[in-house]
Amino acid sequence: MAASHVYEIPRFLTRGRRKVALVVxxxxxxxxxxxxxxxxxxxxxxxxxxxxxxxxxxxxRAELGL
Structure with missing residues (x-):
């Protein structure tokens, strides 16, 4: 499996859901x-x-090691 990164998506983009993540x-x-x-x-x-x-x-990017 390839490496991936996870980002928390801002609330206004998720229509108020508590926590949504984007895995890429x-x-x-x-x-x-x-x-x-x-x-x-x-x-x-x-x-x-x-x-x-x-x-x-x-x-x-440097902090992520990219």
């Missing part, structure tokens, strides 16, 4: 993370808010 193959981890971040940013823009501080994608 390791080779798709960066794209999956970017999609989740883009969705969070879009929702914040709709609400008229700015996105909060986040770590750079390269730093996150």
């Amino acid at each position: 193959p390791a080779e798709m981890a960066t794209a999956a993370l970017q999609a989740v971040e883009d969705a969070e940013d879009l929702e914040l823009m709709r609400e008229g808010r700015e996105s909060g501080p986040s770590i750079p994608l390269e730093q996150f």
